[in-house]
Amino acid sequence: MADGGDSGAESEPGGDDAESEPGGDEPEGGIVERVSAEGAFELLGNETRLATVRALFEADDPLSFSALRDAVGVRDSGQFNYHLDKLRGSFVRETDGGYALTAAGAYVVGSVLAGQYTKTVTGDPVPVDADCPYCEGSLAALFDEEYVRVACADCDRNVISLFVPPGAFEDHPREEWPAVAERWTRRTFENYQHGFCGICHGPVDPHLELDPPDVHDVYDAGVRYACGRCGDDMFANVEATVLSHPSVVAFYYERGIDVAETPIWAFDWAVQPTASVVAEDPPRVEVPVEHEGDRLVLTLDEHADVVEERRA
Template structure:
């Protein structure tokens, strides 16, 4: 599983909007309004909480934010959606590098050699790999704010849940970075938009606006499909729990290319002596389900 950032196209209006935030007082205004989500603050209340004595200077900075990041009404001031998104990015740590964590042991053993699997977090990236062989399970970009309030030992589970939330949003058709439209697709070979070479069928999710791309094994594209969820639940495996690193897959699902024209992939999930088979098309839509 891998994620990649691509360059964003910034027009003059966007550049002008971000230039308005290049001031500590203006950022403080946004943070104070975010700390009072259920009330509108008057000019005096807002100025007092921000801590600016000069009324004229404060009015100048507030005026720069109003209409774009801040909404003014009869009751006072509150954040607009754009303001909330700026505050959210700050709290997520999107503009900081964060501290390194790990290595932290992962409960599931390596599916290849049975050795110890470890999770590390550095340079805004979580990596899950075997300490005893060359097996590499995932590399995913995660904002440092995601781990705030969690112990280091929780790194694997928190990274699992966050990564699944990103892919869940992508499967529903929304980009987690710019909220643009996502087009899921089945790919079978190296593509200029992909970070890594594909070995067999691969699930890819590409944003049409910012071109951010998420790539995963095809079987993970159906981790929340009703047929897959019920199949594992019948075998006492709850797929809502952290399992991306292998503990849910008692037998690793088999993914095969069923046909090239039209493009089709077959995924077989097996637990014990029972197998669930899905056939998906180039848009990762399930065409056929068989359980035996």
């Protein structure tokens, strides 16, 4: 390799030893499909293979072939090797110490434990220690098959509504389920705010909507986070979108309140139609953040970015 001095050897231009210029034919790297989607589901559609990835997930260290076979409970080493070979590269990797899961393998087991494909949440509503922001009713967590809603027991308006994997609730007392659902919703929502789709992890494009059709009878503005890959989207009232903004977090921190540890329904301004449309072309919306007489006003642009803030 040339280092700028006399290397003691010479190469003809374009010969075997010629170095590639930047921007030449050298590969730049990219996303490579390791296995097709159909192939991945087919690999896991077998009891022995699924038991294999679970055994590796539960192991503290890589397992040898014999130890892994014992853990799965297959006597025939040839048969087990056949199934293990199918998993190699995609869900299982070989290390110096034996077999271990790839990241994809760990995610597969995690999805099984979370119950995303195999479980559902049922049962009576769980009361929430908060009043409805729209009427004088009380909030409760409602379980509608795949979705969990925190809504008013009287007017049925939602405060939050989102799919929550059943496994998220399993290690919590039932009375804590509304708080669990709220934390999961906020976590998922922040993923969209940071540009990642909650379904396919594709790029998300946020945009401000005036008179949104989803809640046009309640809110004057909202933010839609649309995925450019799968087309999925998430919608939120514009007030709720600024709750995690640094200026809002700091505003409450100065007053002894941790926004991250406080459920969204404790912030009246975030769950009520308090925002004002101050311009339509391009759209601008002001969101007032209030606490005991103190006031912070944020202005959002058409991309749902905060472009101005002022204390009032």
